[in-house]
Amino acid sequence: MKCVVCRGPAIIDVRRANANFCTDHFTKYCRDQTARAIHEFDMLDPADRVLVAVSGGKDSLAVWDILIGLGYQADGLYVGLGIGEYSDTSGNHARAFAEARGLHLIEVDLPTEYGYDIPTGARAARRAPCSACGTSKRHVFDASALEGGYDVLVTGHNLDDEAAVLFGNVLRWQTEYLARQMPVLAARNGFPKKVKPLVRLSERETAAYCIMSGIDYLVDECPMSAGNRHLGYKDALNTIELQSPGTKADFYSGFLRRASQLFRSAHHDLGPGTDELTHCERCGAPSTSELCAFCRLVDKATAATSNSGDEAQPVTLRPRSHAPRTAGERTNTEAEARP
Ligand code: AMP
Ligand code: FES
Ligand code: ZN
Numbered sequence: 001m002k003c004v005v006c007r008g009p010a011i012i013d014v015r016r017a018n019a020n021f022c023t024d025h026f027t028k029y030c031r032d033q034t035a036r037a038i039h040e041f042d043m044l045d046p047a048d049r050v051l052v053a054v055s056g057g058k059d060s061l062a063v064w065d066i067l068i069g070l071g072y073q074a075d076g077l078y079v080g081l082g083i084g085e086y087s088d089t090s091g092n093h094a095r096a097f098a099e100a101r102g103l104h105l106i107e108v109d110l111p112t113e114y115g116y117d118i119p120t121g122a123r124a125a126r127r128a129p130c131s132a133c134g135t136s137k138r139h140v141f142d143a144s145a146l147e148g149g150y151d152v153l154v155t156g157h158n159l160d161d162e163a164a165v166l167f168g169n170v171l172r173w174q175t176e177y178l179a180r181q182m183p184v185l186a187a188r189n190g191f192p193k194k195v196k197p198l199v200r201l202s203e204r205e206t207a208a209y210c211i212m213s214g215i216d217y218l219v220d221e222c223p224m225s226a227g228n229r230h231l232g233y234k235d236a237l238n239t240i241e242l243q244s245p246g247t248k249a250d251f252y253s254g255f256l257r258r259a260s261q262l263f264r265s266a267h268h269d270l271g272p273g274t275d276e277l278t279h280c281e282r283c284g285a286p287s288t289s290e291l292c293a294f295c296r297l298v299d300k301a302t303a304a305t306s307n308s309g310d311e312a313q314p315v316t317l318r319p320r321s322h323a324p325r326t327a328g329e330r331t332n333t334e335a336e337a338r339p
């Protein structure tokens, strides 16, 4: 097996590109694919101050590493979710990565700063852990990006993630979600711009990138994600991909090129109107009710913590340093592309 670029010994095949690569050219391939996505969707400007949400897993550490390699000014944000040993270890990986490279990592710990953890929050709100977790992370991502004055928030969602979400949305014809499923969400209503630069790379490729680049990432999946529908969709797509390499990328990129605009046009009036949208009276986030979804979750979770007789943590909802976010067109915070 030879590298398609230098004819030296190859160590990885990328079947959908019908190509084998050596370490150097595979790393370059990953950087090029990321740069291409950034360019294609106008994700980042060279002068942008970028905040990368890092979980300690392969995707977010890879995207942070690639962005730094491409010359972007990028800090990291780690959210401590209080999921036992899993969270302890993931935080250690994020910290070790930042320290080794002299990068700045912002840390927000839910139990310390908001008085609850994801298992308690999910139980108290009677929601699936991933749903309570999603609400919490989105709130902290938005708030931290705005408080820190960042131009854009980056997440490590990869091709497998986006194709699986797309698959789920298509299976149920969730056209509103399809209208919103874009790798770039523009800044609006006081929300930061959000981008997913890894949409051209698969999970296998980001893992290989980390191994080849000496990035020590947390391999374990979140223990609360067992049974998550998206894992099943990923497996189904992988079975198809094995039979015909390239199907997954065609499915996702074909949607972006040929279908997504149709759903956006059909739903251009989607979401709450300006009159219905206000801001959360406690934290200032755009909301359709007095308290936003995050603050309601915090209330339920912290009430459950004190009722259980556990030593209650002080609730210190961090006041926003900026004026309450104004209502405007539609919002994507309380219902993002994921069902
Ligand atoms: P997930 O929702 O777990 O599939 O993660 C998707 C992306 O969200 C990751 O690639 C990260 O960019 C970000 N992310 C997930 N968990 C965390 C966390 N605990 N702290 C900061 N960012 C996270
Ligand atoms: Fe959020 Fe597992 S990382 S529930
Ligand atoms: Zn080569």
Ligand code: ZN
Residues within 6 Å of the ligand: 280, 281, 282, 283, 284, 285, 291, 292, 293, 294, 295, 296
């Ligand atoms: Zn709020």
